[in-house]
Structure formats: C-alpha cells, structure tokens
Amino acid sequence: MKIELSRKKLLNFGIPVLILCLVPVFLGGSPHIMHIMIMCLIWAIVATAWDLVIGYGGIFSVGQIAFFAIGAYTSALMTKVGVNTLGLGISPWLGILMAGIIAGVVGFIISLPCLRLKGAYIALVTFALHMTIPPLVRAGQPIGTGGVGSLVGIPPLQLGSYIFTPMDRIPSYWVALAIFCALMFAVYKIINSRFGLAYVALRDDEPFARSLGINMYRSQVMLFAISAFITGIMGGFYAHYLGLISHGILGLDIFVLVLVMVIVGGMGRFPGAAIAAFIFTFANELLRPLEGFRAIVLGGIIIAVVILSPQGLMGIPDLVRGFFRRRKPAMEEIK
Amino acid sequence: MGAIAETLFGGITIGSAYIIVALGLAIVYGVSDVMNFSHGSLIMLSAYVAWFLSSTVLAGLPLPILFIIVPPIMFGVGMLIERGILRPLRRQPNWATTAIVVTLGFALVINNSLLVIFGPLGRYIPPMLEQVVTIGGFTTTGNRILIMGVAAALVVGLVFFLKKTRLGLSMRAVPQDIVGANIVGIPSDRIFNITFGLSAALAAIGGIFMGSIYLLAPEGGWTLFIRAFVIVLLAGAGSITGVVVASFILGILESIVQWQFGSLWIMPFWFVAFLTIMSVRPRGLFGIR
Numbered sequence: 215m216k217i218e219l220s221r222k223k224l225l226n227f228g229i230p231v232l233i234l235c236l237v238p239v240f241l242g243g244s245p246h247i248m249h250i251m252i253m254c255l256i257w258a259i260v261a262t263a264w265d266l267v268i269g270y271g272g273i274f275s276v277g278q279i280a281f282f283a284i285g286a287y288t289s290a291l292m293t294k295v296g297v298n299t300l301g302l303g304i305s306p307w308l309g310i311l312m313a314g315i316i317a318g319v320v321g322f323i324i325s326l327p328c329l330r331l332k333g334a335y336i337a338l339v340t341f342a343l344h345m346t347i348p349p350l351v352r353a354g355q356p357i358g359t360g361g362v363g364s365l366v367g368i369p370p371l372q373l374g375s376y377i378f379t380p381m382d383r384i385p386s387y388w389v390a391l392a393i394f395c396a397l398m399f400a401v402y403k404i405i406n407s408r409f410g411l412a413y414v415a416l417r418d419d420e421p422f423a424r425s426l427g428i429n430m431y432r433s434q435v436m437l438f439a440i441s442a443f444i445t446g447i448m449g450g451f452y453a454h455y456l457g458l459i460s461h462g463i464l465g466l467d468i469f470v471l472v473l474v475m476v477i478v479g480g481m482g483r484f485p486g487a488a489i490a491a492f493i494f495t496f497a498n499e500l501l502r503p504l505e506g507f508r509a510i511v512l513g514g515i516i517i518a519v520v521i522l523s524p525q526g527l528m529g530i531p532d533l534v535r536g537f538f539r540r541r542k543p544a545m546e547e548i549k
Numbered sequence: 550m551g552a553i554a555e556t557l558f559g560g561i562t563i564g565s566a567y568i569i570v571a572l573g574l575a576i577v578y579g580v581s582d583v584m585n586f587s588h589g590s591l592i593m594l595s596a597y598v599a600w601f602l603s604s605t606v607l608a609g610l611p612l613p614i615l616f617i618i619v620p621p622i623m624f625g626v627g628m629l630i631e632r633g634i635l636r637p638l639r640r641q642p643n644w645a646t647t648a649i650v651v652t653l654g655f656a657l658v659i660n661n662s663l664l665v666i667f668g669p670l671g672r673y674i675p676p677m678l679e680q681v682v683t684i685g686g687f688t689t690t691g692n693r694i695l696i697m698g699v700a701a702a703l704v705v706g707l708v709f710f711l712k713k714t715r716l717g718l719s720m721r722a723v724p725q726d727i728v729g730a731n732i733v734g735i736p737s738d739r740i741f742n743i744t745f746g747l748s749a750a751l752a753a754i755g756g757i758f759m760g761s762i763y764l765l766a767p768e769g770g771w772t773l774f775i776r777a778f779v780i781v782l783l784a785g786a787g788s789i790t791g792v793v794v795a796s797f798i799l800g801i802l803e804s805i806v807q808w809q810f811g812s813l814w815i816m817p818f819w820f821v822a823f824l825t826i827m828s829v830r831p832r833g834l835f836g837i838r
Contacts, residue, residue: 268646272643272646274646274649327824327828330831331827331831333584333645333646334578334584334645334649334778334782335782335827337584337649338778338779338782338823339824341775342820342823342824345775345816345820346817346820349813349814349817352813417643466771470653470657473650473653477650506661506664506665507661507665509657509658509660509661510657510658510661510662510665512654512657513654513655513656513657513658513661514654514658515654516650516651516653516654516657517634517651517654517655517658520638520647520650520651520654521634521637521638521651524638524641524647
C-alpha cells in the first residue's frame with residue numbers, strides 16, 4: 215500500500231516534469247515560444263506563492279508583485295558594477311538568494327502590523343507597499359535603480375565559464391525549470407506538513423483551530439514571509455534572465471494577469487495556480503491582437519470563474535460530480 | 550499666514566469632493582460588508598455618461614438637468630450589478646474575499662470598455678457655476694462652493710434617511726443582525742440590492758462633479774477608488790461621521806503636502822497618516838465592529 219502511494223506521488227510529479235523536460239526538444243527551435251515557456255515557469259511560481267497567502271492563509275494580500283519587484287531590484291542592484299551602483303558586484307546566484315531573503319524580510323516586517331488587521335484592511339496595507347515602490351525607484355537613481363527609466367545591464371547568470379545570455383533561451387529554460395521544480399516541491403512539502411494543515415484548519419474553522427492550540431498570528435506571519443521569499447527568488451531570476459527591469463513590472467496588467475492565474479487555478483487548490491499560469495501566459499500572448507479588449511476579456515473571465523466555479527479549474531471535477539449527485543436523490547424522491 | 554489659511558481652505562474644498570466620492574463606497578461597506586473595488590470605475594462610468602449626454606442628447610439644456618437624469622440611471626445599473634455578480638456569491642463561504650475579486654474584475658471591464666469606446670483622451674464637463682467668488686478673503690470658483698454645498702446636503706440627507714425612514718432603519722438593521730432582521734420581515738436581499746443602487750447613484754453625483762474638476766480619463770477610476778478606499782477604512786465600518794472626518798483630515802493633509810512637497814508625495818503621506826491612526830484605533834476612527 216505504501217509503495218503504491220509513493221508510486222502515485224512519483225507519477226504526479228514525474229509526468230509534468232517529464233513533459234516540461236521534453237519542451238525544449240520539440241519547441242526549442244522557436245526562441246519566442248521558449249521565452250513564453252520561461253515566463254510560464256516564472257509566473258507559475260509567483261502565482262503558487264500568492265495562492266499560499268490568499269488560498270491557504272485566507273489573507274487577501276495584493277502585495278505579491280511588489281515582492282517580485284523587490285526581489286528583482288535587490289538582485290540587480292547587488293550584482294551590477296560600474297558608475298552609479300552599489301558596487302557590491304556579488305555573483306548573480308548569490309544575488310538571487312539575496313533577492314529571496316530581502317523580499318522575505320520585507321514580507322515579514324510588513325506582515326507584523328498587517329496581519330493584526332482583517333479583510334479589506336490587509337488589501338489596503340499590502341497595496342500601499344505596491345504603491346511605495348515606484349517613488350522609491352525614482353528616488354533611487356543615485357544607487358542605480360534607473361530612476362524613471364529602466365535598470366539595464368544586469369549581469370547574466372554564469373555557470374563555470376558559461377554565460378547565460380538573454381539570447382540563449384534553452385539553457386535559461388533549464389535553469390528556470392530547476393528553480394521551478396525546487397520551489398514547487400518546497401511548496402508541496404509546506405502544504406502537506408503539519409504546518410500546512412494548520413492553515414487549512416485556520417481558514418476553514420478559525421475558532422476551532424485556535425482551540426486546538428494553533429497560534430494563528432505566528433502561523434500567518436510565517437506563511438507570508440515564506441511566500442514573499444519564494445516570490446523574491448523568482449523576481450531575482452527574472453532580472454538576470456531579461457537583463458533589465460523597470461517599474462513597469464508593477465503596472466496593472468501584470469498584476470491582474472497573475473491574480474487571474476490564482477483565481478482561475480482555484481484558491482487553495484495546490485497545483486491549480488501553476489496550471490492556470492501556463493494557460494494564461496499563453497492565452498495572454500494569443501489575446502494580444504485584441505489590444506484594448508484583452509483586459510475586458512480577462513475581467514470577464516475573473517467574474518465568470520468566481521461565480522460559476524469558485525474552486526477554479528481544480529473545482530471543475532467536483533462540480534461535475536456534484537451535478538450528477540444532485541440528480542440522483544431527486545429521482546428517488548419521484549419513485 | 551495667508552498661505553496657510555489658503556491651504557487649509559483648499560483642503561476643505563478637496564475634502565468635500567472626497568466626501569461625495571467616498572459616501573457611496575462607505576454605505577455599501579457598512580450595510581453588506583462588501584468592499585466594492587469597482588466604485589471608482591462606477592464614478593468614471595457616470596462621468597462619461599454625463600459627458601456623453603451633455604454633449605449629445607442634452608446639448609444646450611442647463612447642466613443641472615444631469616442631476617435628474619444620471620443618478621436614476623446609475624441606481625438601476627447598481628441594482629443590476631448587485632443582482633448579477635454579487636448575490637450569487639453570498640451563498641459561498643468567505644464571500645467577502647470573493648466579492649473583492651469579482652468587483653476588481655468588474656472594474657477592469659468598465660475601465661477598459663470606457664477606453665475602447667471613448668479613447669484615452671481626457672474629457673471635460675463644463676462646471677455648473679463658472680464665476681469666481683471671493684468669500685472673506687478667499688478666492689475660489691462657484692463650482693467648488695457648489696461641491697461643498699452638495700457634500701453637506703448629501704451627508705445631512707443620508708443621516709436623516711438612515712435614522713428616520715423605515716428603509717434607512719432596515720439598512721442599519723441588516724448588518725447588525727441579518728437573521729433577526731429577516732425574522733421581523735426585512736427582506737435582506739432587497740436591502741442589499743437597494744443599497745447598491747443607492748451607492749451607484751451617489752457615485753453618479755460624484756462623477757458629474759469629478760468631470761468638472763479634473764479631466765476624465767478611463768484609468769482615473771483607480772485613483773478615485775484608492776482615495777475613497779483609504780477614507781472608508783479610516784472612517785471605520787461605513788460610519789457617515791467617520792467619512793466626513795476622514796475626508797477633511799486627508800483633504801487638508803493633501804493640500805499641505807501638495808504645497809510643501811509636491812503631488813508625488815500625497816499618497817505616501819496618506820498611508821503614513823492612515824497607519825498612524827490605525828495603530829491607535831484599529832477599527833477606524835468611528836468603527837464599532
């Protein structure tokens with residue numbers, strides 16, 4: 215029985231990873247598609263981390279893209295050398311780690327006052343964090359944030375003597391995939407630990423969970439910081455992959471796109487947000503010709519999904535099952 | 550001395566405009582606990598409707614006619630929104646969060662529809678009273694005096710409505726105890742529906758004025774929403790008194806910051822003020838829940 219279970223687990227992880235490993239073999243010829251695939255992996259992690267906070271923590275935070283930007287800027291500022299920089303010049307790999315740490319620390323500090331509040335108040339405070347970054351970036355011109363423009367010339371990742379330039383999409387894809395697998399596995403472990411079950415208990419029945427001795431405040435602060443850490447790492451990778459970053463990343467379109475992934479994926483249904491990230495990163499590219507109508511379509515999708523299937527994609531099987539189950543007793547009553 | 554008084558007076562004018570903008574959001578939040586993220590977009594929508602009517606169908610007629618036509622239209626729109634996208638959610642668990650998400654999606658739809666239909670160019674509704682007025686040494690426009698008057702009238706009218714009429718009392722009963730309200734025969738669904746309509750009608754009044762103070766832009770709804778959002782949370786659980794006090798505090802703060810540091814710093818100062826007050830009064834200035 216135990217072997218059976220672990221084989222099932224292995225398949226659940228192995229098949230998606232195998233498919234993702236085969237992507238470069240079949241689609242490697244098109245740099246554009248490889249770029250979209252890398253973006254899919256990045257948004258999949260950001261959406262999953264956001265879902266940890268919204269879906270599992272039940273905390274309506276809107277600061278996730280802010281943590282992403284904090285990570286990206288941290289790593290970029292720490293690794294870049296030259297005039298008007300911090301001049302630290304650390305390795306990009308270390309930079310990515312620092313991106314996670316700094317984002318995690320900011321998340322921790324923000325969550326301390328924030329999680330004393332409830333509902334809409336949390337949304338406002340985290341949104342304030344989101345709004346503070348563009349002025350800081352503008353004011354940070356002397357240390358190399360790029361001011362009103364973009365921060366360019368971020369050093370690419372390097373392995374031995376090999377340099378991952380933005381043009382070699384396939385090697386960058388392997389790096390992204392490795393980070394993706396590691397972080398997805400970490401999130402999976404968190405959700406299925408005692409620690410993770412505590413969140414589900416808190417979300418579903420707060421007074422009962424607290425009566426069992428779960429410290430709600432401390433658990434939520436921890437979750438918030440972990441989520442910010444994961445997002446910061448992805449932000450750091452993003453900066454080194456593209457080689458440039460601007461405060462445009464905090465614009466409404468990316469914010470909404472990632473939020474749509476979380477919601478369509480099904481809040482609090484683990485791999486859902488990641489699956490939705492793949493669908494919507496591609497859908498967003500396909501919808502590009504619609505221009506102005508694209509955001510209308512995205513808005514419409516949000517409304518439709520929340521009303522029709524509150525559990526998102528992951529709720530569709532339940533919805534179908536529920537549909538048939540509801541019919542049966544009615545039939546028996548007629549008899 | 551003159552500059553300080555001038556700044557304070559400017560702050561009171563801005564505060565009055567914010568009262569009109571925030572009242573609609575506060576009343577929905579107070580009655581149904583829904584933070585309507587599309588409120589700013591509803592204001593922009595009504596401003597565009599007003600602009601469109603005043604430049605086509607109603608061209609040549611006196612502008613105050615907009616106050617008779619636009620709010621009832623928006624009242625209907627508000628009721629439709631509540632019926633269409635909020636009521637289905639009320640049966641679900643943690644629906645306060647899903648309501649935020651849905652209204653956010655709806656705001657996107659409105660903003661981008663306005664962008665597609667009217668284009669990104671700013672539009673302008675001519676002010677109702679154009680002449681420059683001088684009162685006790687302050688120079689201002691008649692339009693701004695009118696906004697102060699309308700804000701005062703709305704606050705008094707709304708307080709009277711909530712405290713003295715049957716419908717208003719029902720609106721206050723529902724959030725206090727929804728089961729109890731249902732038992733004594735208050736149809737809570739109907740109350741939520743009317744409240745949302747009323748909120749949209751208030752948004753319409755705000756929209757008509759916003760179009761005459763600022764240029765209309767499809768994305769302008771977000772800025773208005775964020776400000777109304779801060780004011781309503783600072784006020785505390787849909788309190789009307791709270792909205793008045795919070796609007797004046799933030800309006801005067803905005804005026805001072807604009808004078809001393811420039812408009813870029815308005816929002817940072819707002820958030821600092823917000824966090825400071827919230828750390829002393831975590832439920833907002835006049836919040837009880």
